[in-house]
Amino acid sequence: MARIVLVGAGSITFAKNLLSDILTFPELSESTIVLHDIDPARLATAAAMARWMVTELGIGATIEAHADRRAAVAGADYVINEIAVGGLDAVKRDFDIPASYGVRQTIADTLGIGGIFRALRTIPVMVGIGNDLAELAPDATLFTYTNPMSMIPWSVYAGTPFQNVIGVCHAARDTQQTLARMVGVPEEEISFLTAGVNHQAFVLRFERDGENLYDRLDALIAKDPELARRVRVEVYRNFGYFPTESSEHGSEYLPWFLPHEDEVAHYRIPVGVYLEWLADGFEEYAAYKRSLEAGRGVPIERGEELASLAIHSMETGTRRMIHGNVRNAGLISNLPHEATVEVPCHVDRAGVQPVRVGPLPAQVAALNRTLLNVSELTVKAALEGRRDHVYQAALLDPNTAATLPVRKVRALVDDLIAAHGDLLPEGIRDV
Numbered sequence: 001m002a003r004i005v006l007v008g009a010g011s012i013t014f015a016k017n018l019l020s021d022i023l024t025f026p027e028l029s030e031s032t033i034v035l036h037d038i039d040p041a042r043l044a045t046a047a048a049m050a051r052w053m054v055t056e057l058g059i060g061a062t063i064e065a066h067a068d069r070r071a072a073v074a075g076a077d078y079v080i081n082e083i084a085v086g087g088l089d090a091v092k093r094d095f096d097i098p099a100s101y102g103v104r105q106t107i108a109d110t111l112g113i114g115g116i117f118r119a120l121r122t123i124p125v126m127v128g129i130g131n132d133l134a135e136l137a138p139d140a141t142l143f144t145y146t147n148p149m150s151m152i153p154w155s156v157y158a159g160t161p162f163q164n165v166i167g168v169c170h171a172a173r174d175t176q177q178t179l180a181r182m183v184g185v186p187e188e189e190i191s192f193l194t195a196g197v198n199h200q201a202f203v204l205r206f207e208r209d210g211e212n213l214y215d216r217l218d219a220l221i222a223k224d225p226e227l228a229r230r231v232r233v234e235v236y237r238n239f240g241y242f243p244t245e246s247s248e249h250g251s252e253y254l255p256w257f258l259p260h261e262d263e264v265a266h267y268r269i270p271v272g273v274y275l276e277w278l279a280d281g282f283e284e285y286a287a288y289k290r291s292l293e294a295g296r297g298v299p300i301e302r303g304e305e306l307a308s309l310a311i312h313s314m315e316t317g318t319r320r321m322i323h324g325n326v327r328n329a330g331l332i333s334n335l336p337h338e339a340t341v342e343v344p345c346h347v348d349r350a351g352v353q354p355v356r357v358g359p360l361p362a363q364v365a366a367l368n369r370t371l372l373n374v375s376e377l378t379v380k381a382a383l384e385g386r387r388d389h390v391y392q393a394a395l396l397d398p399n400t401a402a403t404l405p406v407r408k409v410r411a412l413v414d415d416l417i418a419a420h421g422d423l424l425p426e427g428i429r430d431v
Contacts, residue, residue, distance in 0.1 A: 010042025385427020
């Protein structure tokens with residue numbers, strides 16, 4: 001049976017959701033589930049949760065827990081990555097230091113100055129994972145959930161011999177479901193085509209039986225002034241296609257919202273909301289830990305996680321379509337060849353097979369290239385140890401550049417490099 005490895009298994013909510021899916025598939029219920037985390041306490045909690053689930057479900061899955069990553073990934077068929085390098089302390093630095101310069105952020109994990117530094121401290125670890133897999137599990141498939149999704153897969157296929165990496169994210173699927181609810185049409189009756197860059201993909205086709213459902217959406221917006229007070233609706237109205245990222249998150253990738261206090265108020269943008277979400281996550285972890293220690297376990301609830309669905313398809317031949325973040329290589333003809341793009345992918349026993357989309361509408365591709373400029377320079381900075389590329393990435397970041405002049409952008413970068421220290425690649429950090 002399959003050997004499925006969860007790297008960063010101490011992210012308990014993610015691990016719970018993935019395990020709930022994997023272990024409730026009869027065809028995967030005899031798999032070997034391998035858990036790895038660098039935090040011994042969280043690893044122990046994840047292992048206790050997995051073993052409790054196996055017992056509760058009465059299945060024959062084998063559970064292993066390894067503090068050593070190489071031992072965990074050796075011989076893997078599938079690796080699911082969900083690491084958060086530096087933890088809460090690093091995230092707080094990503095918010096607090098830019099805030100002292102007047103730079104507002106909401107999530108700080110995809111673009112913006114926070115996304116740049118999250119990538120810089122994550123990429124060295126991802127390169128290590130890629131090299132481990134090339135040596136110890138060359139035929140494995142690596143699914144990664146870790147943001148920034150436009151940079152993390154890119155760093156693996158550009159920086160290691162291991163190439164079979166797919167970024168997975170719910171944004172495209174959730175957006176399609178949201179649009180279906182908004183226009184009152186069952187999702188299964190709608191023809192969708194959604195593609196672009198992660199967290200900035202666009203719904204390019206939205207129709208049923210030849211009817212353009214964007215006409216219905218336009219009518220809804222025209223009747224509801226409150227609906228127009230959303231960043232993603234404003235982007236849709238100006239660029240003609242609905243974006244896949246939520247308003248609070250999508251506001252960070254653009255120059256028109258967060259630098260302006262009146263726009264923050266008008267579009268109801270929750271500055272710093274990710275820190276609140278992390279606090280909730282710590283409370284949830286503590287609650288699950290207490291419940292496991294008391295013998296009550298945790299809820300086993302199917303969540304349709306993309307990685308678990310893909311693994312099931314690859315093991316059983318059940319054909320599915322997911323959105324994957326993969327090397328472009330011409331899939332979207334007017335975006336850079338080496339970039340990570342988000343496109344529909346068919347999945348079956350042959351693996352994950354990306355669909356060629358062709359050219360995006362010019363205005364959509366232009367927005368994506370703005371995001372990818374920052375992504376490319378950040379990946380190159382990490383892989384080559386180039387501090388000058390960090391400055392350049394920050395100077396090209398829309399939100400940071402719209403907020404600060406050049407000298408303050410460079411000073412902010414210097415402060416973040418000093419604060420993150422050894423988490424960053426050599427050549428970038430202060431020595």
